[in-house]
């Protein structure tokens with residue numbers, strides 16, 4: 444199975460601008476990317492980072508075996524076009540029958556799934572449907588496995604609903620995968636809570652946040668994150 448990890452390399456995570464400076468956003472996005480790549484390799488696959496700009500895996504905080512398994516493909520096109528160009532049945536010269544029997548499945552795993560584990564990915568990769576999809580909160584699509592030659596992605600907005608509809612339109616079976624770890628993408632400041640609560644000891648993303656001075660704030664209501672004053676962006 445090919446595993447593609449889209450990564451906005453130049454100005455990542457703009458929705459975190461209120462709580463992280465541009466260099467911090469970049470460092471945090473790269474930490475999440477490194478955690479995702481590590482999980483993909485632990486799950487037995489060699490990921491390709493689909494990046495908007497050149498990226499040297501040696502500059503990521505990766506173990507040597509993970510770094511050696513990572514490839515980078517640069518594609519400056521918008522996300523949807525760049526991903527569609529990697530899906531089965533798209534000008535790859537492969538023998539893609541309509542029944543999908545000769546298709547090498549392609550998984551698309553977003554780089555901001557900070558809680559990803561090898562086990563969560565293995566469960567997704569094991570789903571036999573033509574399209575397996577993990578929705579994110581708010582209607583996005585956090586991860587997909589495509590085994591159908593006619594299926595195409597359409598990201599942004601309520602892309603989960605769009606992907607269900609596209610699968611229906613092309614006659615592909617679709618299974619929605621219920622996964623807390625893959626369903627948690629880190630888009631907004633409130634999502635940082637999940638990283639601090641559920642990130643594991645060896646993960647880079649929670650370590651970065653703690654380095655930046657973030658900690659959990661437990662009040663009577665919902666848990667939030669707070670940042671030590673002297674470490675705040677302004």
Ligand SMILES: Nc1nc2c(ncn2[C@@H]2O[C@H](COP(=O)(O)OP(=O)(O)OP(=O)(O)O)[C@@H](O)[C@H]2O)c(=O)[nH]1
Pocket residue numbers: 448449450451452454455456457458459493494495518520521522525553554555630
């Ligand atoms: N290759 C590629 N990846 C992208 C692009 N836009 C976003 N991504 C990646 O796709 C995943 C989901 O991205 P989003 O959460 O929608 O956007 P983001 O750039 O991470 O964050 P915001 O700037 O806050 O929207 C992340 O892994 C991004 O790095 C793009 O244009 N091309």
Ligand SMILES: C[C@H](OP(=O)(O)O)C(=O)O
Pocket residue numbers: 522579582583584585597598599600601602603628630
């Ligand atoms: C790429 C986009 O991600 P979100 O902005 O919803 O995190 C989507 O899933 O359509």
